Each structure stands twice: as structure tokens, then as C-alpha cells.
Amino acid sequence: MSKKTDLRTFVEQRPWISTLAATLGMVVFLVQALYYAHFFDVTMDEGTYLIKGLLFLRGDYRPFEDYGPWTNKMPLAFLIPGAAQMIFGAGLRTGRYFSIFLSMLMLVGTWLAARRLAGRGWAALVVGVMAVSSGAIVYYSQAISQVISACLLAWMMVLVLGGDRPLWQVLLGAALGTLTVMTRQNLLPVVPILLLYIFWQYGRRTGWLAVGVSAVLLGGFHALYWPDIIKIWLPWTPKFIVEWFNLSRFSIGGLKSIAAVNLSFWTRFQVFWEGFRIYFAMLTGVVIGLLNWPRRQDWKSPAAFKSALLLLVLFAVLFASHLWAALMNDYCVYCYSGYIAFFAPIGLILVILLASQPRQRRPGWMAHLLTLGSLVIIAGGTGLNAYKMFGDWLMKMQVPRVRGLTIQAGTIELWKLFENKFGWSYEFLERLLPGLFVGGATLIFIILFALVYFSWLRRKTNAAFATLVSVVLIAAGSLFSLFPMPGGAKSELNCQEDVIAAHEKVGAYLREAIPQGALVYWENDVSPLPLLYMGKVRLFPAQLNHEHNRRNGGDPDKLARLGYWNDELALEWSGQAEYLLIADLMVEDLRQKGIIQAGMDEQQPTPQLMRCRRQSIIHIFQNPRP
Numbered sequence: 243m244s245k246k247t248d249l250r251t252f253v254e255q256r257p258w259i260s261t262l263a264a265t266l267g268m269v270v271f272l273v274q275a276l277y278y279a280h281f282f283d284v285t286m287d288e289g290t291y292l293i294k295g296l297l298f299l300r301g302d303y304r305p306f307e308d309y310g311p312w313t314n315k316m317p318l319a320f321l322i323p324g325a326a327q328m329i330f331g332a333g334l335r336t337g338r339y340f341s342i343f344l345s346m347l348m349l350v351g352t353w354l355a356a357r358r359l360a361g362r363g364w365a366a367l368v369v370g371v372m373a374v375s376s377g378a379i380v381y382y383s384q385a386i387s388q389v390i391s392a393c394l395l396a397w398m399m400v401l402v403l404g405g406d407r408p409l410w411q412v413l414l415g416a417a418l419g420t421l422t423v424m425t426r427q428n429l430l431p432v433v434p435i436l437l438l439y440i441f442w443q444y445g446r447r448t449g450w451l452a453v454g455v456s457a458v459l460l461g462g463f464h465a466l467y468w469p470d471i472i473k474i475w476l477p478w479t480p481k482f483i484v485e486w487f488n489l490s491r492f493s494i495g496g497l498k499s500i501a502a503v504n505l506s507f508w509t510r511f512q513v514f515w516e517g518f519r520i521y522f523a524m525l526t527g528v529v530i531g532l533l534n535w536p537r538r539q540d541w542k543s544p545a546a547f548k549s550a551l552l553l554l555v556l557f558a559v560l561f562a563s564h565l566w567a568a569l570m571n572d573y574c575v576y577c578y579s580g581y582i583a584f585f586a587p588i589g590l591i592l593v594i595l596l597a598s599q600p601r602q603r604r605p606g607w608m609a610h611l612l613t614l615g616s617l618v619i620i621a622g623g624t625g626l627n628a629y630k631m632f633g634d635w636l637m638k639m640q641v642p643r644v645r646g647l648t649i650q651a652g653t654i655e656l657w658k659l660f661e662n663k664f665g666w667s668y669e670f671l672e673r674l675l676p677g678l679f680v681g682g683a684t685l686i687f688i689i690l691f692a693l694v695y696f697s698w699l700r701r702k703t704n705a706a707f708a709t710l711v712s713v714v715l716i717a718a719g720s721l722f723s724l725f726p727m728p729g730g731a732k733s734e735l736n737c738q739e740d741v742i743a744a745h746e747k748v749g750a751y752l753r754e755a756i757p758q759g760a761l762v763y764w765e766n767d768v769s770p771l772p773l774l775y776m777g778k779v780r781l782f783p784a785q786l787n788h789e790h791n792r793r794n795g796g797d798p799d800k801l802a803r804l805g806y807w808n809d810e811l812a813l814e815w816s817g818q819a820e821y822l823l824i825a826d827l828m829v830e831d832l833r834q835k836g837i838i839q840a841g842m843d844e845q846q847p848t849p850q851l852m853r854c855r856r857q858s859i860i861h862i863f864q865n866p867r868p
Contacts (some may be wrong), residue, residue, distance in 0.1 A: 259564035260362035264353055267369035268346065271307045272374060275345055275383040277728060279338035280742055283735040283854060289770035290786050292337045295324020296774070301541075305784065308472035311783035312791045312805030316474065318425040319387040332774045333749070334431040335742045337385030344393045345382035350398030352587045355581065357548060358404050359591065360598035368590050374720050376730035377520030379582040386424055389581040393799075394422040395432070402436065403552070403591075405443050405545025409451070412444055418506040420459040427585060428567065431559045443545065470570045472806065493694070494804055497793040503572060510569045512673065515623035517579050521586060522719040527593030527622050528557065530712050533612045536599040539544070546595065549845055553592035560585045574657020579731070604706040604809040613708040615690055617715050622681025629676040631726055636675050637668070683731060684715065737854035748848045748860065755845060755862055756821050763819035765828055765837070768855060772848075782807070812837055822863040827859055838863055 294311045297303050297807035298320055303310035313320075326340040329332070349372060357365035358582070372378070382389045387565035398724050401407060401415030419436045433456055439447030464471055473492045476484065484490060493718045503640050518525050532554075540546040561774045582589075603614070637657040644659065655664075657671045666674070688711055695707050703710070726733045756762060761780045764770060770786050773779070784791060784807040791806045807815075816822060816837040824832055826847070832838045842863040851858035 249736065254361075254363070254534040257362050257501070260366040263366040264362075264369045267373040268349055268353075269365065270373040271349060271379060272342070272633050273345060274373075274379045274728070275342045278380050278383040278735075279342060280740050281737055282380060282383070282729065282732070283737050283852070284745070284769045284771055285384060285386065286336065286769045286788055287387075288337060288789070289773070290333065291320055291323050291387060292327060292334070292385055293330070293770055293774055293786055295320040295322070295331055296327050296782070297324075299328050303468070306467050306473055308470070308803045309783075310805065312787050313474065314791070315387060315788070316424045316427050317467065318421060319390065320654060322390055322425070323385055333742075334385065334745045334771055334774070335749050338742065341385050341389045342383055342550060345379075345440025348382070348396045350515070351393065351812060352590060353401055354395065355399040355587075355591050356594050359546065360594045361464075363617070364594045364598050368594055371523045371590065371720060374724055375521060375523070376475045376724050376728065377579065378583055378586060380525075380729055380732040380735065381580055384578075388580060388625070388852040390425050390616040391423065391584045392424050392587055392749070393428060393490075394418045395429075395585060396426065398422070398432075398436070399553075399587065399591055402440065402443075403549045405543070405548065407444075409448060412440060412448055413451055413455050416440065416455045424459065424463050426584065428581075429560070431563065432556065435556050435559065436550065441547065443548050443552075451611075451760040462781060473787045476533055484721055492804070494793065494796060494801060494806055496802075496804075498630075498794045499573065500510035500789055500792050500794055504576070505575050508525065508673070512567060512573055513575055513578050514565075515627040515732055517582055519624045519627045519723055520619055521589070522580055522624065522723045523716050524589040524593060526588060526617070526719060527597070528589055528618050528717050529620065530591055530613055530716075533574060533616065534596075534605050534708075536596065536601065540599050540602055550592065550595050552589055553595065557585065557588050557592055557849075560588070562742050564653065568849060597866065605708060610706070610708040612714060617712065618681050618684050618688070621684035621719065622677045624722070625671055626677030627731070628680075628722075629673045632670045633676045636679055637672055646841050687715075739853055741852055744852050745771050746775065748774075749771050751848050752776050752860070755848075756823075760820045761818065763816050763822040763837075765858070767827055767834065768851075768858065772851070772860065782811075782819075784811070785815075809835070817865070820865055822865065824861045824862075824863065826857040826859040826861060839865075 268848050290311075294303075294313070297311060298305055298317075305313045307313075308524045315847050323337055323340060327336050330336045330340070352372070353365045353369050356368040363746065375682050399420040401411040401418065407415070416436060424431050435451065437452055437456060440452045470492070472489060474729065476489060476493050478727075478857060484493065538547070541550075564576070564581035564584070567573075568575055568581055580860070639652040640654045641656050642661055643652050644667055645656050656675065657668060660666055660671050660675070661668070681742045689715070691711055692707065697709065699710075700707075723730050728735055752772055756776055756779055758777050759780065762773075762776075763782060766772065766788060769851070770788075772787075773781065784802060793801060793806055793808050795804070796808055798808065798814070802811055813836060816839075822838065822842065824838065829838065840863055845862040845864060847862060848860040851860065
């Protein structure tokens, strides 16, 4: 018996080892999440989810209400964080702590699903991968809808995967899948794909019951908010249907957001590889798993095969649709990595399920070549995205001068060598060279490892060469995703101060400065979070999304009715408001536009909200004649 088998038997006979490893992974995950919750910068979305949820549950507005907040997401995205605040108090502290609670539930659900499908050891590995995915943990520690959706999907998998689930669990899983759609409409494909799987795995009776559960939930939510909920589906509705049913009253037409930007191909390319850097083990594992898909006879059971197909179809459809939405459009290119967080547990379970299937024979040479080539490309792309970590060092590395393929006396900086040879700019080389460096280093490692494997290691193991290389490089890439610490690819969000306490301090200042019931004009470029602490002031709700729902031109009344605004409405509202709260960065521009008028009384501004945002002071103007 080999040492490898002895070790595996030892661990399998002592399940507490795997459970302890998973528990330690969860602790590492939790510690990071708490740190990021307190010290990492906020986003606009956090403010909109928390404030709108509070406004909806307090009864100030209803989702999709005319002249109310822009309800650009499904109701549960707002109502769930709103409910947490109704119980524990309004503010960023509640929002982020509640997200951490949900992220731990997600982690437990993912562990349970992996344990049933692949075993305790593989389940512990899933937790370990998530514990070192620092960039993903940043998303899951924010008060945004990613963690809600990921938690629902994780427990959906717990309840439906495996083929041996009791009826009540399958139906509850169908309900959770449907509630995921009522949290984020971009996850709509989950419901039909899940229902088809239930028919396939559990039969017609269970399938039709699951259809009934989903229909009741979807129909109930839509009936509750009918007909205004139509607004959320219009971007996906064919033009002839809009015209046939006269749905244009729910649409602003083709007016463009002033926040839309046209980024270059290379910027989008860079963002694409950020996804691999943050979710390295998952995305690389999916690629390698597809290239080495088990033969039908290799699957442990038909149920495992069906579970894998469900996960594969779900992941492929969701990944492709979110890739298109982010990188193929101009609305939110940098949202790409955050979008993957919605369904990351699906990808992780898919990878573990594929990896845990026994192989009766080694992959062929074509699978070997494709696997190794993919690893080199992925490593290079990940290095390209990580250029800020070591790009400057690499660019300035001294190398021998070369002329006509002949080494000359003296040295030159590496980037200068390429500039002289090809005429490439510093900015281009700053991104290219790290990618070439990491990709080249990976190729060299594969060559050296091949020498060791084919000369000695092959006689010691049954594992295929490409399999061992994949394991080593995925492990290395996962550890690499931790850096720079803390936060990995999201380390630039580190404010190095307690952002929760900072918001509470500024919120308390604003609560003292602005009387309850006052009508407030808000214009900011970061997040409306400070408004959470001001009590029951009145707002112009369309302003909560800042520039993202602001349009150039258009009919002012229709825009306001549908939750949008424009320059004309801004001017009108600033004249009606009793107080104006303006970000420091915007003051001069808004003076020139007439939003801040000469007769307005400027009061003492707030303290600087966060040191990591140089112009985060909020200026307070009182309108003497609203």
C-alpha cells in the first residue's frame, strides 16, 4: 500500500480531521470578512440597497412606485437588507454585519453540498479555496445583493442535488431558486434550468409540483407589484411586444445614462482577467474540468452525472450572460468580477464534483496539450491583471543590451529594450510584460516539472502529468490571489480606517444639522449611505442612484415618474429643497450650473468622511426661500 493511500485512509477514517480543516477555513473567511467590513471602502450600491429597503419597509414608498426610488432590482434585493435594519437598526454596521452572516450561511451551504456530492475531504477543500479568495470575500462582506443571491443558490444546491432528496427538500430548493430571481432579475435562467433538472432527476410528479411552487412565488410577487413591475423586464422585452401592449409608458426609451463610458478593448481585456485573479481556482478549475470531462462510465452514479450537467449549464449560462452584460456593454464594465460573485458557489461545486470522479484511464495527449496550454494562458492573463503588484519592478529590471541578436556591453531597463525594438509605449508594456513574465515562468515550470515527472515521478504515482501540473498551479494561483494583502485584487479599497465608525460619525453630524422632516437635495459621487443616519428627512428619491439613473434630456415628468432625473429636474429640485447636501468635489461645478445659488446659506460642512477619499467632505447649504 502506497504512502498516498495510507494517508487517504488515515484521513477518511478520522472525519473530524476534515471537519476541523473546514472549520478553520471558515474562521479564516470570517476574520477577513470582518476586516473588510470595517476597513474597506463603500460603494454606491450599498447605500441604495440599504436606504431603499428602509424606505420600502417604513412605508414611505413601495417598490416600483411612480415618483419613487428607482427600483432597478427585484424587491428582495432591497427588502431583505431593509428587514435587517428594521430589526437591528439602520446603518452600514447592520448592513455589512448582516452580509457577513449571510456569507457564512453561504459557506456552510456550499460545504454541505460538496460533502454530499464528493466527500468530507473535498468539502473541506472547497472551504479552503473560498477562504483564500480574498477578492471574493470583499464582495461578500459588502451590503450588496451578491451575498443574498449566492446564499440562496448555495442552499438551493444543498436541497436539490444528489438525486436522493426527499420531496419537501426538492420543493424548498425550487422555492429558493425562485426567490433568487426575485432578488436579482439577471438570475432568471436559474428557474427554468432548475425545473428541467428536477423533471429529469426526480420525475414528472415532483417536477410539476416544483413548477407549481415556482409559479406561485413568481406570480405572487408579480401580482403584488403589478403592473409597475413591468418596468424591470422592459430592457429584455422585444420591441414588438412593447408596441403591441403599449408598454412604452413604463419606459424612458433610448435615453443614455450620463454615467455610461466607452472603455477600450484593452481595458475590458484587463477586467476580464481580474475575474480569473479573484476566482482563480474556480474559473481555472472549470476550464480544466471541461477539457478533462469524465467519460460516462467514470461517473460514480447517474445522479452525480445529472448534478454535474445541471451545474455546468447553470454556470455556463450565467457566466456568459454576465460576461456580455459587463464587458460587451458600456453600463458597468468594472462590475464583471462582482457579477461572478452571484453564482460562484455553483462553479466551485462543479469543479469539486468533476475533480472527485474516479478516472479509469489517463487523459489522451490532446487533453494534455489543451490543459497545459490553458494553464499557461490563464497564468499569463492573471499576471497581466496583477501588473500593479510587480509591474514597476519588472519594467525597471536591468537586462543586457541587445543589438542584432548580439549582446552588447552595459545594461538597459527592460521596458526600454522593448520600446527601442518595437516602439511600444510604457503604459502598454507595463501591462504586457507582467503577463509575459508570469506566462513564461509557468511554461518554464511545466518544462522542468516534465523532466522530473517522466524521469522519476511517473513510477511513483498513477496521476497524469497534466493533472499534477494543474493541481500545483491552481494551488499556487489561489495563494497568489491573496496578494497584495489585505484584499488581493481589491486591495485598493483598503481605507486603513474604520469606515463604519466614520459613516456613523458623519451621519450623527448631519442628523444634528438637518431638522427632521426637512426636504433634502442630495448630490454625491460615492454613496448615499450618510442619509441612513439622518432619521426621517424627505428626499428626492431618484437622486439615490447618483449619476447612474441620470439622463441627458427627456421629459422631466416622465423621468421623475419612472425613477430617473436630468439636469432640468436637478435645477427644479434644488430650488424646492430646504437643504442641499453636496459632495466637496461637486461644489464648484454645481455653483456654475445654478444648483447652488448665491443666496443660499452655507453652513459648517461635515468632517472628512474617509481619509482614503480626499474630497469626501459634505457641504451643507440652507435654502432661505424653498
